[in-house]
Amino acid sequence: MAHYDTIIIGAGHNSLVCANYLALKKKNVLVVEASEVCGGLAASYEFHDGFHASVAHQASHFPLKIIRDLRLTEHGLSLSRNHNACIGLDQDGHHVVVQGNKVSGVPDIELDAYKRYHDLMIRYADMLAPFWLKTVPPIGNNSIPEMMAFAELGLKIRLLGKEDMREFLRMVTLPMYDLMDEYFSHPLLKSVLSWDALIGSKQAPRSPNNSVLQLLYRMAGDSHITLEVPALIDALQGAAVSRGVDIRTSSRVSNIEVEQGSEGISATGVRLESGEVFTADRIVSSADPKTTFLNLLGAEHLEIEFTNRISRVRDQGLVSKLHLALSGLPSFTGLTSAAGRLFIAPSLEKIEIAFDNAKYGESPVEPVMEITVPTLGNPGLAPEGQHVLSAHVMYTPFKHKSAWDEAARTGLTTKVIDAIETYAPGTRSLIIGQELLTPVDLESRFNTSGGHWHHGDFALDQLLMMRPTPGAAQYGTPVSGLYLCGAGTHPAGDITGMPGHNAARKILS
Ligand SMILES: Cc1cc2nc3c(=O)[nH]c(=O)nc-3n(C[C@H](O)[C@H](O)[C@H](O)COP(=O)(O)OP(=O)(O)OC[C@H]3O[C@@H](n4cnc5c(N)ncnc54)[C@H](O)[C@@H]3O)c2cc1C
Incomplete structure (x- = not known):
């Protein structure tokens, strides 16, 4: 043995x-x-003859x-030092594009607000960054090294200065909805900026307490480096x-x-x-x-x-994954390229309503989602000239009323493709294969x-x-x-x- x-x-x-x-x-x-x-x-795997994808499609804060x-x-990893463009899709092509400290497609007044918001959030994210790589000591009877970890966090917060410290403690428990309202009025901009605060956990724009912290986690440290999964x-x-x-x-x-x-x-x-x-x-x-x-x-x-x-x-998941094998490149109205993270989430209200459906064990009537076309960065994932579209679909409950019967699965797939078609007309006619993974499928396939x-x-x-x-x-x-x-x-x-x-x-x- x-x-x-x-x-x-x-x-x-x-x-x-x-x-x-x-x-x-x-x-x-x-x-x-x-x-x-x-x-x-x-993991990458073949979901349709010659077409490959991975459930997680984006690695943006790997230290x-x-x-x-x-x-x-030395083992073949290359680093791209660009912030991925985050694009809030608009049906008429008036998209909002957020890339690092830059934003476009919004009125000037939002630009000033974005600068203030972004600078502050980066300050807070940088402050927290070291703690994600530490062991957080248990409460009570701590050894001296453990006490030092608490002391270091306390000191970092103090170093912010009184006003920023107070603001941090206030902001960190706010629902994203309220935080966005304090800074912005453009609905699409609010959705794009809230996405990373929400996806992956049981949180909607109006949920209190955790979402700002999840956002700061994702903005931490080396978030300007993106890696091919x-x-x-x-x-x-x-x-x-x-x-x-x-x-x-x-x-x-x-x-x-x-x-x-x-x-x-x-x-x-x-x-x-x-x-x-x-x-x-x-x-x-x-x-x-x-x-x-x-x-x-x-x-x-x-x-x-x-x-x-x-x-x-x-630990009941709320995110489903749709992979589409496409015979050609989808064309999004008003975009010259489909590169980046594309969001179909017209407003925080629409996101909240999708969450409400999930609370009652239903699929979202109007699904909100994040789309990428990974073959744009890695053409080897599909046969030459063909593409993969990968969509994270939010608020699809693990415990679905129908236990995810065939009708629920087909219904969700159709709704997601309908939504994509609205922003990228003609995509449906390019589909030659597809795979939907609900949280129930993710549980059994990925253990x-x-x-x-x-x-x-x-x-x-x-x-x-x-x-x-x-x-x-x-x-x-x-x-x-x-x-x-x-x-x-x-x-x-x-x-x-x-x-x-x-x-x-x-x-x-
Ligand atoms: C739909 C979806 C989309 C996502 N998209 C992104 C994204 O774009 N970007 C991002 O950063 N994160 C994303 N995530 C989150 C991310 O994928 C996970 O948080 C991360 O992969 C977890 O990594 P891990 O190594 O801790 O666990 P896992 O990747 O879950 O690995 C655990 C491993 O343990 C194995 N295992 C379990 N039981 C046994 C057993 N009995 N015997 C042997 N092996 C076993 C499993 O097979 C699995 O391979 C996504 C998650 C989901 C569900």
Whole structure:
């Protein structure tokens, strides 16, 4: 029976980041992945003959630190130092374009407001940036290094000065709707600026408390660097293999093996569905918290209170993915190119109404969405001259009234394509293949509870030292030798590698 220093469950990008850091320190690492390929929700795969896509289509705040530490450019990763254009689509072609500190397509009065808003938000995002790469200490009885982490955050906030500090504390709990109203009046501009505050969690423009924080998370640090998702996964996988990491795909873990000692239980290995058992000094799981603790470990090995808290983690996804295989390039009215992130979300009110439908288990009557055409940056994803259109469709409930029967799936697909057709007439006639992934499909295809973007809502009660829950929020768990390294841990999901980075630091310490 093979024995390793560390076995990592799952080969999502966080697991690959963690494996690379451990391998750099000469640890003997095995990664076991249920799917046929690496990458998890960021994996590229063929969804129609010759057409490839990944569920996550955009990596916009992956830290330069990780790229440098792991020397990913030596493994084929190239960095584009441009902010992606974010384009709020208008039916008549009067689009709003936001790109970094620039905005166009809005009246002059909005330009001044945007400058004030952008400068302030970047200041706050920069202030928070270092904390996403830290372990957030638990509350109470802290060691001196842990106290220093709190002190550093306190100092950073103080350094803002009294007025900005007060404004930060006020703004961070505001609903996006109110924040946008304070600065802007253009409906499309408000939608574009709110998108990253909302997508992936159970939040709508009028929801209080979390959305501004999620936006600052996504604006943090190196957000001017955009990466091709397939190239990032290839680089992480290539780097890991070159450092000696053993990666086994099509290897689903059926349970984590434990041993009872005098001081409680400890994790000693994994058993695969095939029956094979591998042992290690420590087991690290990048699977979501419910899968890790309730399915792979088993509640019988946990305190009831901890099990209850894990059972309560809110992780029902709200985002669906539509991939279209197109025989040609879609042409959006008033745009010379479909490059960038294109939003169909005419106003905050329309976004809120789509959320209201989801609250009652219904598909949105008028879906709001983000579209990209990844073949514009990476023509190899489709046969020559043909294209992939990739759409994140917001507010499609995991628990659909119909349990996502065929009629609900067809209804949603038709509505999304109708909406795209309104802004890019003729697109429907280019469709030669399509794939819709609802949160239920995402759960079963990608082994992620609830098909949730972040493996658990980005919400104040599930963040920082409470992510996923006290007792497992510093990457260690109540079970000796068992660690977490996926999106369900601090700071959260998105293609950032930060949970994997932080978990590796904890393990190596
Ligand atoms: C619809 C959608 C669109 C998204 N779009 C974007 C985007 O454009 N940009 C962005 O930054 N983020 C996006 N995200 C979020 C992002 O994809 C995730 O937050 C991120 O990929 C999580 O990475 P991870 O490595 O932590 O986990 P995952 O990618 O989920 O990887 C976990 C891995 O563990 C494996 N696993 C689970 N159980 C087992 C088992 N028993 N045995 C073996 N292996 C197992 C899974 O198969 C999986 O490969 C999107 C998410 C969704 C749902």
